[in-house]
Amino acid sequence: MRAGQRPGGHGFGAPEAPSAPPRPDTAWGRISGTVLAYIALTKPRVIELLLVATIPAMLFADRGHVDIVLILSTLFGGWMGAASANSLNCVVDADIDKVMKRTALRPLARQTVPTRNAFVFGVLLGVASFAWLWWRANLLSGLLVVATIAFYVLVYTMVLKRRTWQNVVWGGAAGCMPVMVGWAAVTGSLSWEPVVLFLVVFFWTPPHTWALAMRYKEDYKAAGVPMLPVIATEQHVTKQILLYTWATVIATLVIVPAAGVVYAVVAILAGAWFLFVAHQLYNSVRGGASVKPLKLFLQSNNYLAVVCLGLAVDSVLALPTIGSYF
Template sequence: MSVVRNEISLLNGGNGTKGSALAHVIGAYVALTKPKIMVMLIVTAYSAMMVAGHHVPSILLTVKTLLGLAGSAGAGAALNMWYDRDIDGVMERTSARPLPSGVVSARAAFLFGIALAALSTVFLAVTVNGLTALLSLAGCAYYVVVYTMWLKRRTPQNIVIGGGAGAFPPLVGWAAVTGHLSWLAWLMFAVIFLWTPPHFWALALYKNEDYVRANIPMLPVVKGFRHTKIQMLVYTLLLFASTLVPCFFHGVTLVYTTLSLILGIGFTTLAIRCLMEPDHSMVWARRMFFGSLTYVPVWFLAIVIGSRGMF
């Protein structure tokens, strides 16, 4: 609390009201958790809970699971911003984040992240089950240690390997309902894992200058736009193939197959148009990025409504 009080006093600077300064600091701590990304993680976890149990899970289990997951995801985001505060200040896309803008100190962000990680892990272990807590903590650690600290500044394959961090929530949701994991839970993991490279590389294409300034070895910086676009198409095709796997089993309906085909063809078309686009133009790169934002929630909706026994 003393850290927050210090930050409020710095923001006041003798002017304004304590109420407005407190609201500003609270908003900054919320921003540390990357709430927009958190929504996507919660959607995938809840979808997995529904498919795992073949019904809508109880409100109590849902609240406990998603609250714990939100805490763990927020912890990872806060620790990511703590570690990346130097490059965040250089990149236009991230320069307004709480640490580069000076609203939250590095020490406060670090303590906030550690506290959230510890509390969310204990909460899930006590109120849900041990496997759920372990998977949630593993996702947080993967994002902070494997991706942020180890890969991001060292290799153009950073987002390929690091993409596994965002794929943990379906495992968390599945484990919360069943206490174990199945092949379908791992398929959900694989879908997010394979979706991440084309999603993030599309962003990296039209934000390339940011990564050049920050000296981050994203694929477009190291290998060029043409190579990146080819890799985007490769991962898009692998993603498409992975979404068709359930169609060969009896666990999904024609609704799922139809939606998966529409999604796969649409996303592949975006990747092809991006590849065909001249490298100086970013029209289709932007369209692919924004299109990718709808891909994951729509696919998880498809697996929910297209699973046999759900409705």
């Protein structure tokens, strides 16, 4: 869901590079072009957040056990929820998507899908996501998905995104919800662990997104979106990136007492690596050197993937927790 997070679609992966649909020279070309356009509405690459964050959260919640059926069912329901939110986001943002080079090939920007159809498509996906998760997991996980869709579309896209530089700070909460949904799907409840996992992604989102926005700030300026790199100096932006990076690493360490030595080692080493890259970017800007913010953007993806993988492996092995030694 963004959990994720880059403007216009929170989440992981490289910047979107949509390709033009196949030429509708034949009936099959028209059908495949339409199908691909609807798939593009869901922003498939953004939904990588589901795989990166939901699975470790579910394994952590059911430490020592692997319920493949429940995991796959939750991923499918979560995918529909994220696809719903992304599709509705495209409906609301169609006007600025036309202006920004990075998003100019999205279906509604190119008018390859009627706006009304895209809206109905997004709503139906949301309803299906809620029903599926309620059936295959429990009511709480379904309600959390509905809350995520509503927050992403109504609060982030329609209110925050075009009005404040803190859009990705608070709007990014939608991209953090997969860990809550995954935990709820396993336990039927929430506790402090998923809240901390939520905070990990919450703090990770601004540096991840602002690094990308530094690269595409002219796009956001042209579209009238007040991303932090548009309204602040590079030194201020990189300082904020550094502060949020520290908050992210600290949040990952809060989980250590409830996890084993595998996760502890991974969280410490990966955190040091992430902090080094963030400090390097900040110091380069302060020194007036030329910087490549996309390096931090890509490193942030790798960092979160490594931390999540460490948590997943640690949960499957179910070694004694660090807290059990004290």
